[in-house]
Amino acid sequence: MIKQYLSYALGAFGHDAFYATLNTYFAIFVTSALFVGKGAAAEAGIVTTMVVVIRLIEIAFDPMIGGMVDNTNTKVGKFKPWILAGAIVSSVGIILMFSSLFGLADSNTSIYFLVFGIVFVIMDIFYSFKDIAFWSMLPALSVDSKTRNKFGTIGRFGSTLGSQGVIMVITPLVVFFSQTFSGSHGDTQTRAGWLGFAIVIGSVSLLGALATYFGTKEQTSLIRENTEQTRFRDVFKVIGENDQLMWLAFSYLLFALSYVVTNSLLIYYFRYVIGNAGAYTLVGAITAVLGILSVPLFPAIVSKITRKGVYIGGIAMMLIGYVLFMLSGTNTVMVYIADAIFFFPYPMIFLAALMTITDSVEYGQYKNGTRNESVTLSVRPLIDKLAGAFSTGIVVFAAVHSGMTGNTKPSDITAHGMFIFHSFMFYMPMILLVVAALIYQFKITLSEKKHAEIVRELEKKLETEKDEETAEAK
Template sequence: MFRQYISYALGAFGHDAFYATLNTYFAIFVTSALFVGNGAAAEAGIVTTMVVVIRLVEIAFDPMIGGMVDNTDTKIGKFKPWLLAGAIVSSVGIILMFSSMFGLADSNKTLYFLLFGIVFVIMDIFYSFKDISFWSMLPALSVDTKVRNKFGTVGRFGSTLGSQGVIMAVTPLVIFFSQKFSGTHGSTQTRAGWLGFAVVIGAVSLLGALATFFGTKENKSLIRENTEKTRFRDVFKVIGENDQLMWLGLSYLLFALSYVVTNSLLIYYFRYVIGNANAYTVIGGVTALLGVLSVPLFPVIVSKLTRRGVYVGGICMMLVGYILFNLAGTNILMMYIADAVFFFPYPMIFLAALMTITDSVEYGQYKNGTRNESVTLSVRPLIDKLAGAFSTGIVVIAAVHAGMTGNAKPSDITAHGMFIFHSFIFYMPMILLVLSALIYQFKVTLSEKKHAEIVRELEKKLETEQAEEKASAK
């Protein structure tokens, strides 16, 4: 079992390093390195709009992708084929995205936009297969809530180190590859630097997927055998009829969007408000350390407070972090303290949401009579991608309207631009967090106790049906 925990954690490490790169740093690459000079804002806007629109359209297919995974039957299980294929294609895709498409961004922008759209669609589809197959393995690894908590905890531990490790690595890696391939000096960042960074992230994502592919094993049980082929026309019905999944999904969407927007704009804060982009690197070290402390505490804290206490209480702590952000101004130390308070509960809130979604597999099975693992678990990746798509657009809108593009300096940012920026990075996310907490508190009723009762009822029911079938066969 220890080997499986490690393998799953390594997969999560690479997966979230990829996710952070795609949703946080691609927008920065586009606005600061890919397009510069006259027309840069408009060109960055075109790419960003394409990303948002494509992701919004593709998101509608995620439940169908979940259905395809659920309907897969191979000797190595239903998840691993998609995990491996998705990792290979998406890793190649992200490398192409962080390039000028063989110089077309300069020589033929129309052709660049066309080729970028094709690459992004293919990358996003295969990333969805990887994302859904990886996280929907959770209910297949065990039906026991405690064991699931352990897998979820080590998975989140790995993903926290992956996403926060990118924060620490992005600036040094981009500068290193810029100097290596472009001959630059100092902190100058070039397209070649960003491309080298993307190659590293693609390799890390693929290696993590390979670790999960070879190191984990699906658990077989009577409950898991209670499944049928899912017709594509029924996948949305499966989700829509699961009221607990729907309410949790809405709450988690508001939470994820608020976090991703603030986290994505922090690098702009250090670069254009404080005027010290290199100081942002420390944020990665702070959050990685806190993740190492926060994630292992989840099983202990959730046993005392329950998932509801972790989710709602954690959001309250994040709101305190926002207050500290607003008081920090240009004080770097205060920004580090504010980010520590803001980030510390985040991994535990994520786990509380993930475990609730995972438990809703049995809830839906109990309510509707059939089991749908990947369709149900596809909701979490769907929401994260939805939040990522919106945040990419929001980040570019905030940067452009605040005047934080290209080689702008802190002294170039007007008071009006600063207000716009603060509205996007702090004020709007605070409102979303409050709404998220209220929905979870009053609408999500699938507790750990209720899930345990559902599992007992399912096992009793299925054992009775199995005994009756054997009796009738004699």
């Protein structure tokens, strides 16, 4: 069992390192290294718009991707083939994204936009297969809530280290590769530096996928056998009829969007408000340590105050972090403290949402009569990608309209520009978090106790049906 926990954690580590790079740092690469000089803002806007539009269109196909995964049947299970194939293609894709596409960004921007669109579509589709297969494997590893909590916790532990580890290494790696490949000096960050960084992240993602592929095993049970082939025309029906899944999805979307926007703008805060981009590296170290402390606490805390208490209480703590952010100004130490309070509950809120979505598999099975693991679990990656797509557009819009692009100095930012920046980094996310908490409080009824009752009822029902079929056969 330890081997499976470790293998799943390593897969999550590489997966979230990839996710953080794609959703947080691609916008920075576009605005600070890929396009510079005259017309840079417009070109960055085109790329950003393409990312948002493509993702919004592709997101509509995620439940169908979940259906394809559910309908897969191979000797190694239905999840692993997609995890491995998705990792290989998406790793190549992210390396191409963090490049000028063989100089096209300089020589012919029109062709660059065309090729970029093709690369991004292919990358995003295969990333979706991997994302959905990886996280929808969770209910297949066990139907027991306590064991699921352990897999979810160790998975989140790995993903937290992966996403926060990127914060620690991004500046040193980009600078190192810039000096190695471009001969730059000091803290200068070049395209070649970003490309080297992307190669590292792509490799880490692939290695993590290989660990999950060879180190985990799906469990068989009477409940999991109650599965039928999912028709594509039914995938949205499966989701729509699961009211608990729908309400959780709405709440989690608002939460995820709030977090990703603020987290993505934080590097801009250090570069253009504080004026010390290098100080951002310590944020990764702080949040990585907090993640190491926060994630293992989840099983103990959730057993005392339930998932609802973790979700709503965690959001309240994040709001306190926002208030401290707004009071910090250019005080670096205060920003570190604010970010620590803001980040600490995040992994546990994620786990509370993930466990609720996972338990909604049996809820949907009990309500509708059939089990749909990947279709149900596709909702969580769908929401994260939706939040990532919107946040990419929001971050670039906020950066451009705040004047935080290129080599702009903190003293160049106007009061109006700072207000715009604060509105997107603090005010809007705070409102969304409050709404997310209210939805969870009043609309989510699928508690741990309720799920245990559903599992018992399902097992009793399926055992009775099996006994009846056996008796008829005789």
